[in-house]
Amino acid sequence: MCGYALALVSKQSTKPPSGMRDFLAPDLLRRRHVIAILQEVYEAHGFVPLETPTIEKLSTLLGKYGEEGDQLLYRLLHRRDALRRPLEAAHAEGRVAHEAELADQGLRYDLTVPLARVVAQYRELPKFYKRYQIQPVWRADRPGKGRFREFYQCDVDITGTRSLIADAEVCSASAMALTRLGFDGFCIRLNHRELLRAMIRAAGIDEALEATALVAVDKLDKIGADGVAAELGERGIGADAARELLALVASDEVEVGDAEALRAHNTQLLAKLGARVDDRGQAAIAELRQLLALSASTPAGAHLQLSPELARGLGYYTGPIFEIAVADLKGSLGGGGRYDGLVGMFGKHEVPAVGFSLGLERILVVMEERGMFPTLGLGPDLMLCWLDVDQAEVLRVAAQLRAAGLAVEVFPEAAKLGKQLQYADADGVKARFAGILGERELGDGVLAVKHLASGQQAKIPLAQIDRARLDALAASDS
């Protein structure tokens, strides 16, 4: 009912806003391919779907992502009176209006805070709530190669239990998903927050410098041991303690895909660290041992690799932490861990939780670069071309073919047959077959069908045309 302006608007940029993307059909086929596999694997693990609104109250979002996160939130401007009032008040009071007066809603920044809100809101959820959520989030970050302001996250979380079965299950789901997508040489790096803290204590580092030490250690991959030692020094940690900590978190490379070597690596490392850490560290090691044992026969079993330097931000994790590494790729395809303090934040009670998040955008980039997508047919099964026949007959034939289960496009205008066939095979159309309907075919109750890739063609009685018959024609090529 809205009155669109009819006049042509003066020429302006028609690109999407910076950091945002249009997804045309070929992009969407690839995205849907990945999402369908994730959904199937998550559901095979007993996760159920959740979707939450794009817009959340700022009171829900603010303060959950740190100061930097708050800065990156998209806020929705108040409208009408709600906007006029604070602006006029600021003017009347001779002051600059404040951001907080101009907005009280914002865009979803991640999928974890909405999960926490949902868990607090709905009493009908099962005690062990296993949900997956595959939705976009928005961050007003500086856009760059592979970095977008609107991007998808794929999260699985299990709330309501401290059982390590839950930790093993999110690892199993993530490993099975990557395997089904065609990744093989990936590794799930594994560590434990309490083990990290115990190593810091064992190195003789003051507890007050714990967070500082971990930020530095987390960079081991990027800046190397010397770089980390230098950074620890700058942050007031003595050279001996720094050396000690680096020795504790050091571990050998394991060849990707060698399950035997991986098991030996994990066992030896846990034994080595077990000899060095205090009781709380021992408890963490026991949990890691149990998680590895639980996972042994799951899809994650051959991929879990103990990585004592893995820190993953640390802020909210309370137990095991995970991160996916792929050969020859900087950065990770996803990660997660146990975070028992977070999901209960909107309610009265603590709610234990463990989750694993996969980064859809990175997965897509890597799969594209490595040619991991199967052939995803873009076009319809058949483009119906026609010459010198009643157009109502053309649509009747199209309806009949569709009723037989085929995806059929109808060339919409009268045109020379050559032009119609060329269009059927053009980039961005790519029908698999062309069907040609002329006076003679109509009279005989047949369709001339041409397999566009091979040029193979045959006249087929209309009532016999279905996918099997078309496949047979395509196969007769050889």
Place this chain on the structure above:
Amino acid sequence: MCGYALALVSKQSTKPPSGMRDFLAPDLLRRRHVIAILQEVYEAHGFVPLETPTIEKLSTLLGKYGEEGDQLLYRLLHRRDALRRPLEAAHAEGRVAHEAELADQGLRYDLTVPLARVVAQYRELPKFYKRYQIQPVWRADRPGKGRFREFYQCDVDITGTRSLIADAEVCSASAMALTRLGFDGFCIRLNHRELLRAMIRAAGIDEALEATALVAVDKLDKIGADGVAAELGERGIGADAARELLALVASDEVEVGDAEALRAHNTQLLAKLGARVDDRGQAAIAELRQLLALSASTPAGAHLQLSPELARGLGYYTGPIFEIAVADLKGSLGGGGRYDGLVGMFGKHEVPAVGFSLGLERILVVMEERGMFPTLGLGPDLMLCWLDVDQAEVLRVAAQLRAAGLAVEVFPEAAKLGKQLQYADADGVKARFAGILGERELGDGVLAVKHLASGQQAKIPLAQIDRARLDALAASDS
């Protein structure tokens, strides 16, 4: 990497914002059921998917939806310097800051303006671009029963041709979609913008009052002929002209589902109107006749009903217009029409287009109210319950069952068997089967499987458990 606040936040509302909704698993199953059918039918008609970003430039959105639409746009507040600068400038200049200084991006308001932007932007699109788009849009409207601020639209459009085959195809797709969803007694009301204008001329109404007259006529359904006559009078249209116009747009009711009566209704009405309108009106009638003939053998054929009073806002339509009516339902499930002036607005040339939009939210409400959903299984195929066995063995069995294609949830904690079985069948979980794994089962390489709905149970060798075997157990109930 963001530092979540660990402290429990003081108790606050955990509802989604007004007009927004969380979709828990049962909601999503229904939404996905409908969306999957729409996608399948749209693809069967040769439409390809498109998704555009949530955020668009305000320069793209503003002025396209009329003044009321502009008011309902969600705008994104500028950040940091981009916000500070205009607020400080307003303060320095002693004036109230203006809304237009505070935002230059907003949320998608519909799917048609993004389509127009995409068509202008991407030269690789085929000449006849047939796209479907199923995505949410946002409008800061007053929320109410069945009215949301975030809601899905499902649009199909064909751009690049004036051929009525395209009009017939969008009607065919919409009718086939509704039929597949289980609607039968629906009608696609049909009219033509140029016929409407011709009727207004034929009634002797001044061309300047055309839009006014149509707004009134469009309410015939709601306020009746007397109401419309009164409104026409108020708007300065003489009683004779008003009476004349009402006589022209009047048409008989047709019994839903009576294809013969529908054809007679359409034929008679076109003949009656043909005798009254001028040449431009005759041209519109010829188009309607052709569209009805083209549609005769398509899924839309038995549903298209000429409705001379149908106006559909009129602003941007240029040819045939459609609207779906369902028995015993006020309002429509969707509509569309030809709009040759709009899609080219961001480019240099006019781009002819025709489209049909279905309203997902209304379709869901009606299907729910009328019990039109099939049984949509919420829970996993099997909940794996266990007693006195190594948990690693439990996960091994789960991995084996998942590899056999089953969706399996593992009870995550040690608990009494009765409690586990109760949980497997609880609301919000609803596993179809429970599998029971104890020491004896493990030793024998079997699983005790119980069909929860019937209580039927059997011990089945692990390697034999798949969907077929489980279905057989469920069927053995009788």
